[in-house]
Amino acid sequence: MSKSTDELFKNVISHAKEYGFVFPSSEIYDGLSAVYDYGQNGAELKNNIKTYWWKAMVQMHDNIVGIDSAIFMHPKIWKASGHVDGFSDPMIDNKDSKKRYRADQLLEDKIERYAKDGKTDKAEKLEHDMNEALTNEDLPRLKELIIEHEIACPVSGTRNWTDVRQFNLMFSTQMGAVADDADVVYLRPETAQGIFVNYLNVQKSGRMKIPFGIAQIGKAFRNEVIARQFIIRMREFEQMEMQYFVRPGTQKEWFDKWKEARLQWHLALGTDAAKYRYHEHVKLAHYADAAYDIEFEFPFGFKEVEGIHSRTDFDLKQHEKFSNKKMQYFDPEVDPETGKPYGNYVPYVIETSIGLDRMFLLTMINAFEEEDLSTEEKQDSRTVLHLHPCLAPVKAAIFPLTKKDGLPEKAREIMDRLKLDFNIQYEEKDAIGKRYRRQDAIGTPFCITVDHQTLEDDTVTIRYRDTMAQERVASADLEKIIGDQVSW
Ligand code: ATP
Secondary structure, eight states: OOHHHHHHHHHHHHHHHHTTSEEETTGGGTOOTTOEEEOHHHHHHHHHHHHHHHIIIIITOTTEEEEOOOSOOOHHHHHHTTHHHHOEEEEEEBTTTOOEEEHHHHHHHHHHHHHHTTOHHHHHHHHHHHHHHHHTTOHHHHHHHHHHTTOOOTTTOOOOBOOOEEEEOOOEEEOSSOOSGGGEEEOOSOSHHHHHTTHHHHHHHTTOOSSEEEEEEEEEEOOOSSOOTGGGSOSEEEEEEEEEEEOTTOHHHHHHHHHHHHHHHHHTTTOOGGGEEEEEOSSOOTTOSEEEEEEEEETTEEEEEEEEEEEETHHHHHHHHHHOOOOOEEEEEEOTTTSSEEEEEOOEEEEEEEEHHHHHHHHHHHHEEEEEOOOSSOOOEEEEEOOOTTTOSOSEEEEESSSSTTHHHHHHHHHHHHTTTSOEEEOOSSOHHHHHHHHHHHTOSEEEEEOHHHHHHOEEEEEETTTOOEEEEEGGGHHHHHHHHHOO
């Protein structure tokens, strides 16, 4: 990371804390690694991102419905899905520093270093060797590569490594009062399985016809080996997932459609397209026949925000096997080739899975600007979040110019009206300029000032966040002015 991008990232993190977006969890007890809390503005921004996603998925598609399944599920589900046996990362310890690392992460960092130093051949060769070792789950080979490429521990600088071992990422706990093995339950590491096991419930109760989708937003838990980069890699995080059930043989067509549609969802927020790229998976997960990530250019480089996976019929077939319940769908539509209905089959699944917290960070970084407003006469600057008005935590702030002459009462009267439609904040402390800065810092698109003239003709001054332009408008027009910008 160059100094300026490093600084930008640090500034975003401290801004997020200072202005009530993200706090380290359990801070007064020195925090809990890779766990974070969302503050008053963070919770609003997060909710708005969820709404944007939910509306794009569920409201805009008459064949997609949303559910909310439990975090705890029958332990056999995680056997069937492959998570008990296979949801692990290759881990390695440094004997001197006693620090634990992901073997693949150490290698990826080295690849990046080679690439930065212009050693393209070395980077490509190591990437190839690493992918081969990961595909073959060849743990000794991963260690060999770490030794061969002289990778040192980032903390101690030594190369005294243990063997590579698999580390399961699922958290487990006990259900009920009796602590024996039968009671072990897992905190779900993905929301998808809650959709798979309910797919027939939804299909039957909603009379859904293929193709159809089920969407869900919810918490997922992973005991990540290393916690890095703020809310990019958390141990408790949120996913927004949609599983789209399709007729076997049509998965490629739907995969391409969703891959494109999901990128468009990101770009519709006005983000520069150059900041996004697709990344095709070379090493496919055991359940997938195609997978792409949508990556965003964070200050520390491109990083996955969303995955689009063609999951075949793997999960449903596994659940059929482990539960002994039929997972088949009856398709009454006539196959033009045979002239007969398609009949019974286990659907194929296309999945779109976006991390809400990574989307949150992306949104903050994208919106953050330290703007120089200096003129020849004086130095000035402001920190502003250019959030899309739909996502802004507070839609408008109302300021009485002074705390007397009935101005606070008038301002509150306007606020009481507007708050029926929008999240509004009232502020009367400090000079107007300072109040503007505080609202800029949380991304409020409109500031409304009530002054003496308001008492006479019911007009107010509205000030726009991005241009800082001000105009006099009728108070009665405020719902329309704000509504035009912040409605979805
Ligand atoms: P990574 O390779 O970065 O670990 P992944 O491929 O394991 O991610 P998926 O299992 O595809 O991720 O999960 C879908 C989405 O969930 C990811 O695109 C990411 O946005 C989010 N996600 C996954 N793990 C975490 C985490 N530990 N913290 C925050 N978000 C996460």
